Amino acid sequence: MSVTKEAVLERLKTISGPDFSGNIVDLGMVSEIFVADGKVFFSITVPAARAQEMEPLRAAAERVVKEIPGVASAIVALTAEKKGGGMEAAVPPRPAPRPAAPPRPAPHAPASHSQGKRGVPGIEAIIAVASGKGGVGKSTTAVNLALGLAALGLKVGLLDADIYGPSMPRLLGIRGRPQTRDGKILQPMENYGLKVMSIGFLVEEETPMIWRGPMVISALTQMLREVEWGPLDVLVVDMPPGTGDAQLTMAQQVPLAGAVIVSTPQDLALIDARKGLNMFRKVDVPLLGIVENMSYFVAPDTGKRYDIFGHGGAKREAERLGVPFLGEVPLVMDIRESSDGGRPVVAADPQGAEAAIYRQIATRVRDRLAQEKATAENAVPSIVFE
Known part of the structure; x- marks a missing residue:
């Protein structure tokens, strides 16, 4: 049985609003409802202070x-705006369960970083x-x-995994909502030859998300x-900042084939970058390598270079940790302006x-992926006769 938005709204009208004044639908508290393959997504706007x-x-x-016939699951978020914008969490996230220890490899067999991952x-x-x-x-x-990997001839997708601050819709100038195939599988959005998916396609841009850890992981x-x-050939995942549940x-x-760490040159950023590396x-x-972003600034009028955040810190850190250094990206107005305009610089000014610079970084990432794949394929188990 297919689930309709109308059926969901009718059921939600049975939920009283705050202080029992009307219901949450008539009070305008319910966002647009998204239904796919029996899964229902929507948010409820509440006063931030409450x-x-x-x-x-x-x-x-x-x-x-969830009680509606045909509904397999429902993800409901509370959203609320603070004064001055931003996001306020409804409840502190539950502590994440301790991760189970990875299974031990069989004797004399090397462990694989993809072992046990679907x-x-x-x-x-x-x-x-x-x-x-x-x-x-x-x-x-x-x-x-x-985009640099795509310029090398690879088929590339991009997953925006930052639930609380999705940026891919704006960075890639994509508007609208994804379609579904047979009402079950989402079709990714596309632009500049990339297949893209982001929670930003399912909620309004200015709607802050107030989701618990398990809801984020489910999404x-x-x-x-x-x-x-x-x-x-490659799916690039834009991870949320930090080292939390997501x-x-x-x-x-x-089964991640590798990770790229982005940092600015200053010590404070490098301290946090080490956490991600570890x-x-x-x-x-x-670890495919480290990128030093905002590495330096060249004044457009004089051509003089300024190391605003210091310089070379990420490269030195890569050398210290034995991690490849992928390249340094300068602090340039064109990168910022093209990003804000939904025209990434690799596509806008190839x-x-x-x-x-980005294509060079992409080339190094592609080569590192090939090295890691070759290493994994050559890691055959040893046979021991007893």
């Missing part, structure tokens, strides 16, 4: 929707672009890296495994100096 006490309302809405049909390799903190230009790097899993990605889940449950190492994900 977000903590609205959890029972959210739970009640989720419960009545792949995604149609995708040859998945790489994560990560940073230890926000504000270092990770998303801009991810989109231009993806990530569906955007990865219930989207018609293939065939792709990052750990992706690293532990997805997280991927602990879960046995190959012959420009900045596009050449």
Whole structure:
């Protein structure tokens, strides 16, 4: 039985609004409803100051929707705007369960970083672009890296895994909502030759997300495994900043072929970048290398170079840790302006100096992927006769 938006709205009208004044539908608290393959997604807008006490309302809405015949699952988020913009969490996220220890390899058999992880049909390799903190230009790097890989002749997709701050719709100038195939599998959006999926296609741009950790993980899993990605040579995942639930889940449950760490040159950013590096190492994900973003600034009027955030810190850190250094990207107005305008510099000015830098980084990432694949294929188990 197919589930309709009208059926969901009718059921939600049984949920009283705050202080029992009307119902949440008539009060305009319910966002647009998205239904795919029996899964229902929507949010409820509540006053930011009262977000903590609205959890029972959210739970009640989720419960009545799940009772509708044909509904397999429901993901309901509380959204609320703070004064001055931004996001306020409704409740502190539950502590993430301790990850189970990875299974030990058989005697004399080398462990694989993909061991025990289910792949995604149609995708040859998945790489994560990560940073230890926000504000270092990770998303801009991810989109231009993806375009650089596509310029090398690869079939490339881009997954925006930052649920709380999705940026791919704006960076790639994509509007609208994804379609479904047979009402079950989402079709990725496309622009500049990339297949793209982001939670930003399913919610309004200015709607802050107030989701618990398990809801974020569920949404990530569906955007990865219930989207018609293939065939792709590479899926680039723009990871959320930090080393929390979402990052750990992706690293532990997805067969990542490698990770690219983005940092600025200053010490504070490098401290956080080390955390990201160590997280991927602990879960046995190959480190493809480090990118130093905002590496330096060249004044357009005088041509004088300024090392605003210092210079070379990421390269020195890569050498110290024995990790490849993929390249340095300057702080350039064209990169910022093209990104804000939905025209990433690799696509907007493919012959420009900045596009050449990203293509060089993409070439090094492609070569590192080939090295890691060859290493994995050559790691055959030893046979011991006793």
